[in-house]
Amino acid sequence: MKRVATIVLNRNLPEVTDQLCEHLLHHDGALTDVFVVEAGSDFQRLSRHATWHADWPEALAHGLRYCRGMNYGLGQLWKEGRFRQYETFFLLTNDTELQAGPTLAPLMGILDQHPSVGILSPCAARWGERLLLTEQSTKYFWFIHNNAYLLRRDFVESIFNEDQPDFMNFVFDGSNFRGYGFESELIAKAYANDWAAAITSEVWAGENESHLLNQADLIKTEGYEENLMLYVEEGRRWMRNKYGFNSRWSMQQHVKNFYDSFFEFHPELKHYRI
């Protein structure tokens, strides 16, 4: 039985997605099954590895984006009774670029060594966080930019919406369409439920923004600038309506409070505190 379910989110970039899937299967195939969510892709632009196709009219028109797309993939595993087969879920967008060589084996090794970690993220070469990971390669953070999250199933089970395991509600809040601030919400939920969120520099992953910059029309999304504006506008509205927070800094304080209190109850883990 494979320990990891990798879910790759694609919209209309089959070549890029196929390349990522093949990289994973080549280097980590023994550890993971790879599932591709076609997040409203055109029928003629599906990945060779496509697993599920969100093909209802709204998804075709607007795509699913991260929160809905990952919910959809996780929800499908749940519906198909495969969710509990896996120990972890590796959530990737198709523009993720992984290091040459195995990614999941070292990540799973770290999770095994850190039973309190519910969210684990590889570091990226151009993240400043790498400066905090020189002496110790894995540390616990209160903010992790969404790049390539490895979620422990036990953690997901502690927060997921069992009553509505659908693309809007499974783990992420699908009403936050473009996902501004969703990372903070997820990390707050982790620390609130006694799970830590870690970044490791033992594994590297990056994000190739050039796809969004150069192929926005093909992906059927807004251009970079417009997308950014909508991402922030919608996310801020979501944050305000859901939490009454008028600033991302409020959200950060909220997460940081849970983070600080986590270490009060786990002094033995203070070593991993940044």
Place this chain on the structure above:
Amino acid sequence: MIHQRLQSFLQKRRCTLLGVGPMSLNCVDAAIELSNEHEVPILLIASRRQIDSEQVGGGYVNNWTTAEFARYVIDRDKKGKILLARDHGGPWQNPKESGENLSLRRAMESAKASFRADLEAGFQILHIDPSVDIHGRPRVDEVLDRIFELYEFCWSQAQQLRQEVIFEIGTEGQSGSTNSQEELCYTLNAVQQFCKRNHLPAPSFVVIQCGTRVMEMRNVGSFDSPVRVADELPAEIQLPKMIEICNRFGIFMKEHNTDYLSDEALQWHPRLGIHAANVAPEFGVTESRALVGILEANGLRELSDRFLQLAYDSGKWDKWMLPDTRASDRDRAIIAGHYVFTSAGCRALKEEAGRRLASRGIELERHLKEQVKQGILRYLCNFRMVRSI
């Protein structure tokens, strides 16, 4: 006493202190008036380009020497609310020192002379910043040695002059990037030990790179950015860590390059525990915009064009440009405007504009000063220095 006064003010108000760059005569007047009207301390943070000793020929702001500038401020600051501060004092921080390709020893001597002039003039806060070296990139320990030499010098001069002074330190250039925690701890520890060993007062402020960086007419750092800035720690992580370290060492954290941040970002400064923040070029740009705006609104286009041309021709906008700039010539002129306020050409056109606007009941300099005051007030309100207006 200065440190204690600031500390008590910070504790009572739970605010962030504001450092205002003296970009022009109007900007200096605006800061003095606001601090006196609202009875709040404002730090006037003069760089050596802006204001310097007679020995190096003064600075570009109103052609003032350090002594003239200090005299002007002290005379007008009726309630004694302004704190005269040197910003980025140190070797090669005056363009003359780099222009003359001074050796380290000569540049240090020149920096000391400049600090001496500051103290004689009544400056109360000295930022010792020897991070610039035109002959190479100094190691952290070399920078620290230079800090120690200047620190000891300034303190002994202050003692001789019976001048009360507090210190700000910063070992990095204003890259807008982020310090590492280790480096900050190392620096603060070294400075603390040095001060203890030599019976010197500990510095009051340390400059922290918080992800603020000014280019063109915006802040391009990570502080106010919804997206990640390459090679930088997100401000969400950097700031709480740095503040924690500063609090541990009992030193005020000072942010530089705070210009153009949004109200939301500014409002979070006191809540995050940022003790002080510097703003400078934004106020120069505010005044240039106000000048061009009032001239154009009153049919004095030819004067506005003359000002823009003068500013553009100065080339002073160059260092503010982003590599992939899309700034128009007009933008560039606005960015460089305050550098030419005291040039003969600008003075002449302002005189003419003043006369012509006066016939319409507009006092030009008063209008410009009011615009700058509004700009400064935005910071004072967001920093909780001023609660009601």
